[in-house]
Amino acid sequence: MEASGTKRREPLLTREALREGFVHKMIANSGSALPLLTDQERQASLEGTLAARPSAGDVWLFAYGSLIWNPAFHYVEKQTVLIRGWHRQFCLSTPIGRGTPDRPGLVLGLDRGGSCRGVAFRIAASEAETELELVWRREMVTGAYVPRWVELQGSGVPAGTYAIAFTINRRAPNYVRPTSEADTARVIGDASGILGSCRDYLFDTIHGLEGFGIRDRHLDRIARLVHERPTNNSG
Template identity: 35%
Template sequence: MSTDTTEHNRNRQDFSGVESIWLFGYGSLIYKVDFPFLEQRPASIQGWARRFWQASHDHRGTPDAPGRVVTLIEQPGAECKGMAFRVSPKVFEYLDVREKNGYLRFSTTLSFEDGDPAEGLVYIATEDNEAFLGHAPEADIARQIAAASGPSGPNSEYLLRLAESLRALGDDCSHTFSIETFLKAGS
């Protein structure tokens, strides 16, 4: 699949008659909220783990020196904490472009902190997109992040802001925090 998923996403869901929908953010959508929303609530999804396994050619890196950003990998028993935003379907006109580098919109069940469930959407970069990098040792991921920069800024800023946001949510994402430790140690 091509890395530019904009048009593909625009054909994935029919928003006819829908006034608002929940969007689950687990990466930069947690801290870079540059879109209008109607409501914001901490939430989580089950069976998914956050991983720095997706290349960023358009935001935190370049085609010649891609950065690494997060996607979700299916993992039974895992819980991924993040932020849910209730948005107008019109917001996806912007978000589909922002998240175009290999991410597809999927339906998901999310749970709020009080245990209430809701149906929503989440962007996931699957293994079959051209920008999927997959597993690598966390020290190697940290080195790649330290060296990468793109139109949205240094890849290290993405990692550090995400780690800070996850701590604020009370998430213990060992993958993210391990990469952060390697980055700060200058691995």
């Protein structure tokens, strides 16, 4: 799959930006009606998730989208894995980061059903809370995701290994039920925001997956449809 034809920009979601609350500020200053979690709510979510972990020790985090190609957290190991009961889907409308209120984009979530191949990152127990706090500042700003423990399957992880995965919150106001791949491609092809275009998000995800030997035929089909559309340079 070819790239979008533009040079990839350096990601704005760096460790420093996340520490400074970049995502929260971006949404708060946008005028969007998306609800924001308070610092206390976000911290309680992190603490509750860690308290529910199936076993002590290092913490695994399952990545299926931008966390693969821009993790922005420290880890000691990464493995290609499979999870069951969830699938990768463009099901979250974004009126800010990869879109605008007038032309919202779409980003990935884990929706119920099927299975998903992705990358599991192992974070040292001594750094888990600090590193995951950065991840929570990135993923758990509006409550669009529900962090939960999922079982990993793969030759590089022991049986019975669980990881944190950010599954979609179907009650979130910007949850989008799956539509046709053509409709999804149309939204992705036209949307762009502060973090860049949806096109680049799609292509970066495909290339990130390919780097681990993972092919997602659903994303490939959407990408082919996007390639057939003219590039929107408004963002």
